[in-house]
Amino acid sequence: MSHALVPTKLEELWAYIAENPEAMLCAGGTDLLVKIRSRSVTPDCLICLERLDDLKGVRFEAGEIIIGALTTHRELLHDPIVQRDLSILASAVQNLGSPPIRNMGTLGGNIVTASPAGDTLAPLYILKARLKIRSKESSRSVPIESFILGPGKVDLRAGEILSEIAINQDSRFTVNHFEKVGRRNALACSVVSMAALMNIAEDNTISEIRLAWGSVGPTIMRFGDVERLLEGRQLTVRGIEDAIRKVQQSVSPIADTRASADYRRDVAGRLLLRLLSYASSR
Amino acid sequence: MSNRPANIGSTLLRPDALLKVKGEARFSTDFYEKGHVWAGVKRAGRPHAILKNIDYSEAIKLPGVIAVLTHKDVGGTNRQGVIKKDQPVLVEDRIRHCGDAVAIVLSDTRRSMEEAIRAIKLEVEPLPAVTDPRLSLKDDAALVHEKNEDRNILLGGAITVGKGRAAEAECDEIIEATFETQRQEHAYLETENGWARLDDQGRLEIVCSTQTPFRDRSEIAEALGLDLKNVRIIVPYVGGAFGGKDGITVQTLLALSAMHAAGRPVKMWWSREESFIASVKRHPSILRYRLGAKRDGTLHFLDVDITMDTGPYDHLGGVVLALAMEHSGGPYRIPNGVVDGRCVYTNNPISGAFRGFGVTQVSSGIERAMDLLAVKIGMDPLELRLKNALRAGDRNFVGKTLTTSTGITECLETLASHPLWTQRSFWKRNAGILKKRGVGISAIVHGSGYGPIVPDYANAKIELTGEGKFRVYCGVVDMGQGNSTANVQIVSSILNQPANDIELVLPDTERTLPSGSASASRCTYTFGNALISAAKIMKERLCRKAADLMMKKDPQEFSTTPITIRHLPTGSEIPLKVIANMMDSSERIVTAYFRAPVAEDLVTGDYNLRLHGMPHNLFSYAANLACVELDEITGKVTVENYATASDCGNVLNPQLYEQQIQGGAIQGLGLALYEDFVAVEGHVTTKDFSTYLTPTSMDAPDIESIAMGIYETTGPFGSKGIGEIATNGPLPAIANAIFDATGHMLEKSPITPESVLTALTEISKE
Numbered sequence A: 001m002s003h004a005l006v007p008t009k010l011e012e013l014w015a016y017i018a019e020n021p022e023a024m025l026c027a028g029g030t031d032l033l034v035k036i037r038s039r040s041v042t043p044d045c046l047i048c049l050e051r052l053d054d055l056k057g058v059r060f061e062a063g064e065i066i067i068g069a070l071t072t073h074r075e076l077l078h079d080p081i082v083q084r085d086l087s088i089l090a091s092a093v094q095n096l097g098s099p100p101i102r103n104m105g106t107l108g109g110n111i112v113t114a115s116p117a118g119d120t121l122a123p124l125y126i127l128k129a130r131l132k133i134r135s136k137e138s139s140r141s142v143p144i145e146s147f148i149l150g151p152g153k154v155d156l157r158a159g160e161i162l163s164e165i166a167i168n169q170d171s172r173f174t175v176n177h178f179e180k181v182g183r184r185n186a187l188a189c190s191v192v193s194m195a196a197l198m199n200i201a202e203d204n205t206i207s208e209i210r211l212a213w214g215s216v217g218p219t220i221m222r223f224g225d226v227e228r229l230l231e232g233r234q235l236t237v238r239g240i241e242d243a244i245r246k247v248q249q250s251v252s253p254i255a256d257t258r259a260s261a262d263y264r265r266d267v268a269g270r271l272l273l274r275l276l277s278y279a280s281s282r
Numbered sequence B: 001m002s003n004r005p006a007n008i009g010s011t012l013l014r015p016d017a018l019l020k021v022k023g024e025a026r027f028s029t030d031f032y033e034k035g036h037v038w039a040g041v042k043r044a045g046r047p048h049a050i051l052k053n054i055d056y057s058e059a060i061k062l063p064g065v066i067a068v069l070t071h072k073d074v075g076g077t078n079r080q081g082v083i084k085k086d087q088p089v090l091v092e093d094r095i096r097h098c099g100d101a102v103a104i105v106l107s108d109t110r111r112s113m114e115e116a117i118r119a120i121k122l123e124v125e126p127l128p129a130v131t132d133p134r135l136s137l138k139d140d141a142a143l144v145h146e147k148n149e150d151r152n153i154l155l156g157g158a159i160t161v162g163k164g165r166a167a168e169a170e171c172d173e174i175i176e177a178t179f180e181t182q183r184q185e186h187a188y189l190e191t192e193n194g195w196a197r198l199d200d201q202g203r204l205e206i207v208c209s210t211q212t213p214f215r216d217r218s219e220i221a222e223a224l225g226l227d228l229k230n231v232r233i234i235v236p237y238v239g240g241a242f243g244g245k246d247g248i249t250v251q252t253l254l255a256l257s258a259m260h261a262a263g264r265p266v267k268m269w270w271s272r273e274e275s276f277i278a279s280v281k282r283h284p285s286i287l288r289y290r291l292g293a294k295r296d297g298t299l300h301f302l303d304v305d306i307t308m309d310t311g312p313y314d315h316l317g318g319v320v321l322a323l324a325m326e327h328s329g330g331p332y333r334i335p336n337g338v339v340d341g342r343c344v345y346t347n348n349p350i351s352g353a354f355r356g357f358g359v360t361q362v363s364s365g366i367e368r369a370m371d372l373l374a375v376k377i378g379m380d381p382l383e384l385r386l387k388n389a390l391r392a393g394d395r396n397f398v399g400k401t402l403t404t405s406t407g408i409t410e411c412l413e414t415l416a417s418h419p420l421w422t423q424r425s426f427w428k429r430n431a432g433i434l435k436k437r438g439v440g441i442s443a444i445v446h447g448s449g450y451g452p453i454v455p456d457y458a459n460a461k462i463e464l465t466g467e468g469k470f471r472v473y474c475g476v477v478d479m480g481q482g483n484s485t486a487n488v489q490i491v492s493s494i495l496n497q498p499a500n501d502i503e504l505v506l507p508d509t510e511r512t513l514p515s516g517s518a519s520a521s522r523c524t525y526t527f528g529n530a531l532i533s534a535a536k537i538m539k540e541r542l543c544r545k546a547a548d549l550m551m552k553k554d555p556q557e558f559s560t561t562p563i564t565i566r567h568l569p570t571g572s573e574i575p576l577k578v579i580a581n582m583m584d585s586s587e588r589i590v591t592a593y594f595r596a597p598v599a600e601d602l603v604t605g606d607y608n609l610r611l612h613g614m615p616h617n618l619f620s621y622a623a624n625l626a627c628v629e630l631d632e633i634t635g636k637v638t639v640e641n642y643a644t645a646s647d648c649g650n651v652l653n654p655q656l657y658e659q660q661i662q663g664g665a666i667q668g669l670g671l672a673l674y675e676d677f678v679a680v681e682g683h684v685t686t687k688d689f690s691t692y693l694t695p696t697s698m699d700a701p702d703i704e705s706i707a708m709g710i711y712e713t714t715g716p717f718g719s720k721g722i723g724e725i726a727t728n729g730p731l732p733a734i735a736n737a738i739f740d741a742t743g744h745m746l747e748k749s750p751i752t753p754e755s756v757l758t759a760l761t762e763i764s765k766e
């Protein structure tokens, strides 16, 4: 790498991008620098986004929560809006990496990296996040599931950046659950993760549920049939047994040094059992 | 540090603590100079092959590249190793593992060095790789060293005790199990590195991160054909070692580089990835245990079979095997049996010294076997251990009579009355929803020193400086464990001098004296004993000087006091500085020698086993307890509490003691649950810390370390070895806790959530 550019304003950014079409964008660098070290990418020039203050922070706008793509994980954790209204995202970020990684890494970077193990992704899928993509000339908004195309593959064209993440809180959930299964309690790449948003009726039936799994397929996986099966069911072992099996049949995990495919498949289903702890004991 | 004299048995802050926190302590990585040369290594990249040609024609043309060196540039034997010199400095014609060093590039910049390394092409003829230690014993296995006497066996041996196998028939109960332990990486923060220069008189000066400066010096001289006197090794602060720097890493390569750098200083610093591939690891092992007892729980018979994978080179593999065999029966009286062991060559990564040194592996075997037996007999596992615990005067499993302090009973009794043990049923019943809990223990013995033949000695040196302060020349490396702090305490307390008036000279083959390796739980025992003698001689010499000066007859009337010598009857004082000025520089230096006592028992007629350290004479002991919680959904294991009671002699410094226990326990926790250095067909697949997982602070339980404080009469101020024992306890204690929770004994480590989940689902089926 021969040089790095550090724009502080968007106009500056667009100019740098135009002048250096081969340059790579760097937010916190916690994914990119690892790749540069292992020489899996060899950019000649980096455009660092870290001083673009316009792309940082969390705010309400027209009934939506807008998160700047350059907001770091640490900032998310300390943000009152995230704490109150996006607690599922907060719990995902809480166990992401380690303090130094959370200090540097950004939400936008986690999305654009598009790893099936990206911890914020499963919550963002079930929060129905929409992504704002901008270039010098244009701006478009896409649902996260159509932006992420495959492992490491996103719908981002030359000259575009991810600028904001928008979350419309159409419904409220009493259960905001995220669980990451990693091989240790910090600095762990997820082996399986599951995010769940759920409402439970007084009689312990599931009235509404949204589920998403990480690390068990090429992208985050959601199964509409599992959600439909669960809605109206009792929150008991018997009530969710067949959903567990269905999840186990539907996921398509791989094996690596962290876990076998069978383990991932098995546990992906079993993680639904954790939801039983939200059943009221009345 | 402190401006008052230190006391033995109380915490003295490490003199290096603040320096390290402030970043002021100088490590070998910190040596730079304008115009220095970078040296880097071309690695073989394949596990087994004939090396036909090294083509560096492109590499040498790259800008900045100064030279490319191969085995042809090595003047000496081109061999290194501690006991068996079977490792080439640079490969001649045979590649034996992926990390073999094939060529060195010298370059002006690190980047051009890396580019040149990539540009070197190796022409090879691949050979079948031997990567399964069991298969390496087969007749049709490829040979790793064609000229080795016993095919792929580096060292093998057997010991029969009592009636041997005949005793099996006399047992009421026998259990059998085969355990497998994995390869473990030391993962010290500071990767292997050094700095070297050849002066115009042909003298080589090497600053490096090592546990063994004096042995390195001989190895370098022999491998490169140099005069020992022309090689100097300096060891500044070391950023961790754990056995991984017990022997040559960069040293010879660096020395060779300096010989071709036209007098410029040379720096070599392995990346983490290179360190992973090239450095030694803990030996993977396969342990078959058959343990038999009488109905009342009296151990009667043990049959152990040990296979260890040493990779392509000895490093210290033979010694590791001998320790494993010696400790295979744990801290118990077992009158009859057989231990049969072998350390085999493969084309896997090199195995070598690692804190625990073979004892870690067999402790996990005997201790899991003990719990299997306890269940079979229907006896409490702690009671079974207490019943058979070794006492002074007993013979250990290999027949060595215990003549030094033997405190395993006290350790076990401490656990027996510990609340974590007495209240375990209550604790287990209170497991949360979808959780299961278990409590397990382990009892450990760990020998220290080099065994009966290799002399375990140290030479201490103390100098009274012109300012009336004291300089301690440390011949043994402190790689972070804190033995140099103990050195300050010893000198400060004997001479009654302020601790911060004691200056340390870190190991340097030209200034400090040969004192053996920083290994084998021996540093403070051996060097400390030498240092006590030196400090006493110094004290006596100074009192004599003062008596002469004050025209008193009896030096006994004097004592050293902070910065002075006092005549006790009159109270008059002479500043040490004044005394120092009246002494010749040779008089101001005291040296003293200590050689550790060794076992006289002839436990085996096999000289080779004895040369490799069988048996030891001095042992530390520990009993450990782990409380684990298992998650029934994922199989995740959480160690909620860990306690250890250890007999490591009298404690010189409680804080250092606790740090050794906690650090060792966490390293053992890594072995139990997380760390697995994987090589598939000889190729490393855990290439860095993203897949090689060590425990983090978030994974470490509360660790309680209780010292028995038993006085060892041969030890410095009653102390004995503490550096390794704590590493051995967690794997068996945790496995036994999982056994307690699930009824399944997991035989393979690391214990993965996957294997626990299988055990848990099996009980729900039963």
Ligand SMILES: Cc1cc2nc3c(=O)[nH]c(=O)nc-3n(C[C@H](O)[C@H](O)[C@H](O)COP(=O)(O)OP(=O)(O)OC[C@H]3O[C@@H](n4cnc5c(N)ncnc54)[C@H](O)[C@@H]3O)c2cc1C
Binding pocket: A024, A025, A026, A027, A028, A029, A030, A031, A032, A033, A034, A049, A069, A070, A095, A096, A097, A098, A101, A104, A105, A106, A107, A108, A109, A110, A111, A112, A113, A117, A118, A119, A120, A156, A160, A161, A162, A163, A187, A188, A189, A190
């Ligand atoms: C030790 C360690 C531990 C980790 N642990 C976890 C973990 O537990 N969970 C987890 O999910 N991740 C983890 N990660 C991965 C990483 O930290 C996260 O994915 C992080 O959110 C990435 O953000 P970043 O800002 O650092 O991205 P960068 O590395 O700066 O960028 C990543 C990629 O996204 C592109 N990019 C970044 N921002 C934008 C944008 N606004 N517009 C367009 N393109 C953009 C970059 O060009 C680059 O290709 C870990 C990484 C490390 C090194």
